[in-house]
Every structure is written in structure tokens, then in C-alpha cells.
Amino acid sequence: MLKTRITELLGIEHPILQGGMAWVATAELAAAVSNGGGLGIIAAGNAPSEWVRGEIKKARSMTTRPLGVNIMLLSPYVDEVIQVIIEEQVPIITTGAGNPGKYMSALKAAGIKVIPVVNSVSLGKRLERSGVDAVIGEGMEAGGHVGTETTMVLIPQLADTLKIPVIAAGGIADGRGMAAAFLLGAEGVQLGTRFICAEECVVHTNYKQMVLKATDRATVITGVSTGHPVRVLKNKLARKFLAAEATGASLAELEELGAGRLAAAVRGDVEEGSLMAGQSAALVDKIQPAAEIIKDLVTKFQTLLDHQ
Helix, strand or coil, rough: CCCCHHHHHHHHCCEECCCCCCCCCCHHHHHHHHHHHCEEEEEECCCHHHHHHHHHHHHHCCCCCEEEEEEECCCCCCCHHHHHHHCCCCCCCEEECCCCCHHHHHHCEEEEEEEEEEECCCHHHHHHCCCCCCEEEEEECEEEECCCCCCCHHHHHHHHHHCCEEEECCCCCCCCHHHHHHCCCCEEEEEHHHHHCCCCCCCCCHHHHHHHHHHCCCCEEHHHCCCCCCEECHHHHHHHHHHHHHHCCCCCHHHHHHHHHHHHHHHHCCCCCCECHHHHHCCCCCCCCCCHHHHHHHHHHHHHHHHC
């Protein structure tokens, strides 16, 4: 067992978090990761609050271990979701797409640990001052919404600058990546793409097969012109989106093109769906139970550190 400030803070066995992937990180996956000794996270995404409440209850019927919820701060339902999390006494939240500052007093009063995703040192410093418990430093290798810094350069800067613990995310899929993250100064890691291919992940098998087939150049970043870049696996939709951007399509046209596409991918349309995945997809070569994924990470990580 590896003890760090993250395992102590979250009450988990291994310093491994599962990413809050909208439409992908449901109760089934979150409970399996928590049962495997990591921190399973339910993704609220743009879902209404009662759906989130239902997923929390479902996950709790499958595990007694700590669970978290990821909150997308741009969601139209964010205020109601925050209230559900407080009512349901969820112990940990991760946040993305914004600053959780306006909710901090209510969350801390409820005893909830708050861990935002950051993609810059300046944002990490600002959020540390606001009272968050740790940060997830996410490099541009990650799937979904990305920033401009790589994990390799972002993590040591965050670790050098902040007093709170840093969790590394982006490009990590195995024990080698975990070991590298720790050598850079992280005290935990978050994996998203690797857990898409967990047996307990409920996304369509077509989505999982696209991850398994991914090579080193299988992903592209779309949406740069909108100010909200997103890393996805190459497919027909990604090519159409990039072509539209190249010809100067308006924000409204691009939003219309992308509307509902993540749901389409989850349901199995891997040509016209948005296949959010990180560059680490090229390192994923099999479907395994979540607990086995965690065990493999920890075993390889420990072997590497023992040989330092």
C-alpha cells in the first residue's frame, strides 16, 4: 500500500482517481474503481440533478468505499447538482470548466473535499487561495477539454508552487506513467481513457474497440477556434469538425455540429459520435475489470520505484 497525502485526504487505498468523463463515468464504473482501492467518480456533466442523485444512490448500493462526483461548472444544472451533493453527503468532488469559488463556503461547511482540475500554475495558485484541498494538474495529452501545457511541464511547476497536494492527469495509462508523475512531484494520478476499457464501464463496445485500436497519432484536437479545444479520436465527425473550422464556420455552426455527439458515441455511433479520449489510448490494449487495472498500475509502479 502506498500512502501519500492524497490517500490520507480521501481515505483510499491507492492514490489513483478515475476521471470524471461525462456519459462514461457512471455509477457502475465509479463503484468498481472504489472497490478496487482507488477513487471512483461519477460524472455529473450536463445531467439534471435528479439523475446525479440516482447515480449516487446506485453507486452506494455497490460499494461502501469513498466515492466522488465530478461537477462541470458550466452545466445549466450546476446549482441544483451542488445542492444534491450536499444533501447526499458526498465526501469528495472534482470540478472542471471553471472556478468553484462561489460554492466553496457551502461545500466546506458540509465537510466536502474539493479538488478542481487545473491546466495552469496561475489557476492552481488562485484556487489554492480559495481553500481547495488538492488540485488535478491536467496536461494537454488528456481526452476531452484540454489546455495548452503538457503533463511533463505542468506537474513539476504545480508541485514546486503549491502547498496542497497535486494529482497528475493526462497521458497516464500504466504504472510507468504513474511512476513518472510521482517523480515529477505528484502525490496521486487520475486516469480517464484507461478506464473506458474497464469491464464495468457501460459505454458501447464500439467505443471501447476504437480505444483499443488507437495508435500514437489517433487523436486530434477540435474546437481550437471556439476557445474550448477538445481532444478526440479521429473519425468522420472529427474530420468534418476540423474542415468546418478551417473554412471559418461560426461558433453557432460548430456547436450545432457537435450537439449530442458524445451521447451518440456512448451508444455506439463511432463515426458520427464524439470519441473523447487522450493520447494514452495508444497504450490501452485490453479490456479488464477496474480492480485489475488498478492492481496492474500499482504493481508496475512499485517495481519501477524499487529499482531506482
